[in-house]
Amino acid sequence: MPVPLAPLEVLERARRGGHVDPDSVRGFVRTWLGNSATDAQMAALCMVVATRGLDRDGVRAMASALVASGDRLDLSSLDPTGDVHTTGAVGDPVGLVVPPLAAAMGVRMAVMGDRGRGHVGGLVDKLEAIPGYRAQLGLREFVLQVRDTGCAVISQTDRLAPGEERLAALRDQTATMDVRELIAASLMSRALAGGATSIAVDVTCGDGAPFADAEAAAEAAGLMAWIAEAWGRTVRWVVTPMDAPRGRTVGNALEVREAGELLRGGGTPATREVAATLAGEIAEAAGVAEPGAGRTAAARALADGTALEAAERWVLAQGGDPNVWTTPSMLPEAPLRLEVTAPGDGVLAGLPARVVGEAVRRLGAGRLHPSQQVDHAVGLELLASVGDPVVGGDAIALVHARDRGLGEACVATLREHLRIASSADAAPAVLLRDTETPGA
Numbered sequence: 001m002p003v004p005l006a007p008l009e010v011l012e013r014a015r016r017g018g019h020v021d022p023d024s025v026r027g028f029v030r031t032w033l034g035n036s037a038t039d040a041q042m043a044a045l046c047m048v049v050a051t052r053g054l055d056r057d058g059v060r061a062m063a064s065a066l067v068a069s070g071d072r073l074d075l076s077s078l079d080p081t082g083d084v085h086t087t088g089a090v091g092d093p094v095g096l097v098v099p100p101l102a103a104a105m106g107v108r109m110a111v112m113g114d115r116g117r118g119h120v121g122g123l124v125d126k127l128e129a130i131p132g133y134r135a136q137l138g139l140r141e142f143v144l145q146v147r148d149t150g151c152a153v154i155s156q157t158d159r160l161a162p163g164e165e166r167l168a169a170l171r172d173q174t175a176t177m178d179v180r181e182l183i184a185a186s187l188m189s190r191a192l193a194g195g196a197t198s199i200a201v202d203v204t205c206g207d208g209a210p211f212a213d214a215e216a217a218a219e220a221a222g223l224m225a226w227i228a229e230a231w232g233r234t235v236r237w238v239v240t241p242m243d244a245p246r247g248r249t250v251g252n253a254l255e256v257r258e259a260g261e262l263l264r265g266g267g268t269p270a271t272r273e274v275a276a277t278l279a280g281e282i283a284e285a286a287g288v289a290e291p292g293a294g295r296t297a298a299a300r301a302l303a304d305g306t307a308l309e310a311a312e313r314w315v316l317a318q319g320g321d322p323n324v325w326t327t328p329s330m331l332p333e334a335p336l337r338l339e340v341t342a343p344g345d346g347v348l349a350g351l352p353a354r355v356v357g358e359a360v361r362r363l364g365a366g367r368l369h370p371s372q373q374v375d376h377a378v379g380l381e382l383l384a385s386v387g388d389p390v391v392g393g394d395a396i397a398l399v400h401a402r403d404r405g406l407g408e409a410c411v412a413t414l415r416e417h418l419r420i421a422s423s424a425d426a427a428p429a430v431l432l433r434d435t436e437t438p439g440a
Contacts (some may be wrong), residue, residue: 007028030291081146082283084201095123100263101275101298105294125376132319149317189206198232200219202237204245236284242353308325338411346422
């Protein structure tokens with residue numbers, strides 16, 4: 001058998017476009033995690049993968065090394081178990097809704113969320129806007145809550161794939177968050193370490209997403225599903241558009257409020273469809289819904305209140321106030337409301353998701369440096385969606401700000417980039433599903 005290459009040799013060979021065997025990739029990551037290889041070398045590998053690519057055996061080897069950086073839960077005794085992840089979205093209450101929705105359908109949901117990075121929000125940051133919510137649980141407490149309550153959502157721990165969190169921080173600093181191979185290795189390592197057997201992934205594409213189009217997103221989804229197969233896990237995926245914010249709010253507390261509307265049977269058609277589709281895929285993969293019937297069953301659970309009841313049990317079990325879903329005034333609120341007005345009559349044709357995400361991050365809803373504290377109250381509330389008619393001078397969005405200067409800068413940015421046209425069609429909420437298009 002060939003001797004694995006040293007980290008420097010990996011970089012030299014990869015930079016020249018040569019093939020790097022999986023054992024060498026695995027060894028590189030392990031050496032870095034053991035602090036024998038430097039962050040500079042790992043950053044160089046990330047950049048080489050971004051420019052030269054990495055074959056799927058190498059991606060699976062990287063995921064395996066990240067899983068091995070900590071413990072791995074075995075939840076088979078709790079089956080059916082489920083998990084849900086996203087490649088990143090702007091204005092997305094869906095991630096808050098899918099775990100209790102799938103739990104209401106009979107799947108025990110064990111979810112390890114992440115924090116916001118770059119211009120996209122993070123599930124844990126949103127949950128920490130809920131008064132009293134504890135995102136950090138010990139592994140025993142996490143497993144017991146999954147067993148007894150049917151749903152638990154925690155932040156990353158230093159015991160489950162800690163190497164992935166370290167890699168994500170490095171990717172965030174090296175502009176490699178959008179690299180397909182690194183996304184697949186990172187996301188799957190967290191899912192595999194978490195122990196759930198049925199995993200749903202929301203793979204986004206478009207202006208505010210890591211993948212330019214549905215085809216590229218489907219290839220990445222297929223790669224993730226292939227990695228999970230070797231571990232005996234089932235991955236179901238959907239490709240969704242992210243050219244504009246998915247929901248009507250962007251910002252942590254605002255998205256919790258919108259999630260409450262969804263759980264009460266409201267919300268926008270797009271958010272309802274994506275939530276029901278993802279939860280339905282988990283339910284079908286877990287065997288609690290018949291093939292093809294999961295989405296309908298999930299929509300029913302949203303409409304009849306069972307998803308709301310599951311969400312209340314979940315939040316209460318993690319120290320939060322379960323009334324947050326029905327009493328939005330419990331959430332933190334920013335002191336200022338600044339209007340974004342339409343420059344003329346017509347139809348709202350575009351509000352780029354990346355621009356929105358970056359503008360809301362500058363308000364304080366995200367992080368411009370790793371140590372920055374998130375302001376849960378600030379964000380953006382959309383009063384119109386793409387395809388809606390608008391009248392010049394009317395408010396089409398409200399900026400929720402704490403600082404007037406930052407708020408006015410956000411208003412100016414949004415006015416500069418929103419597009420008004422004579423006509424526009426809203427994109428479908430779901431572009432592709434794994435049952436419709438072959439993976440990579």
